[in-house]
Amino acid sequence: MNAQPDEQDPLVKGVRLRADRQRRWLRDGDASVGRHLAQIGVLGWIIVVPMLLGALLGRWIDASRGSGVFWTAPLLIAGLALGCWSAWKWMRDS
Known part of the structure; x- marks a missing residue:
């Protein structure tokens, strides 16, 4: 049989x-x-851009709600995670 x-x-x-x-x-x-x-x-830009976008979005939310860094820190970390995942995927595919 030819499998x-x-x-x-x-x-x-x-x-x-x-x-x-x-x-x-x-x-x-x-x-x-x-x-x-x-x-x-x-690779640097793939990681940094989502981090900056997360930080900017978090600062905007915090400024509009007066919540300190409540949203900035988690969105910065989420941006880092997204950037690292994107970099890993780009390296794996290239």
Whole structure:
């Protein structure tokens, strides 16, 4: 019996992704230093922008309700979590 690998299997998907990356590396070679620096910059912005938006939204809510930093701190942490998740997803997919 000829069994085809399941396309939804995470192991099969991971092996194919790794093979695609290997073929791309063999074809294109190593990325330049500028490309690596650009990726680091993108990662920084992916993390920082949601944090800043959370802080700004929290400050606006706190200022309108006079609640100190009641909303600023949790929204800042939520922005950090969202930014880290986005960065992890971007790194995993690239």
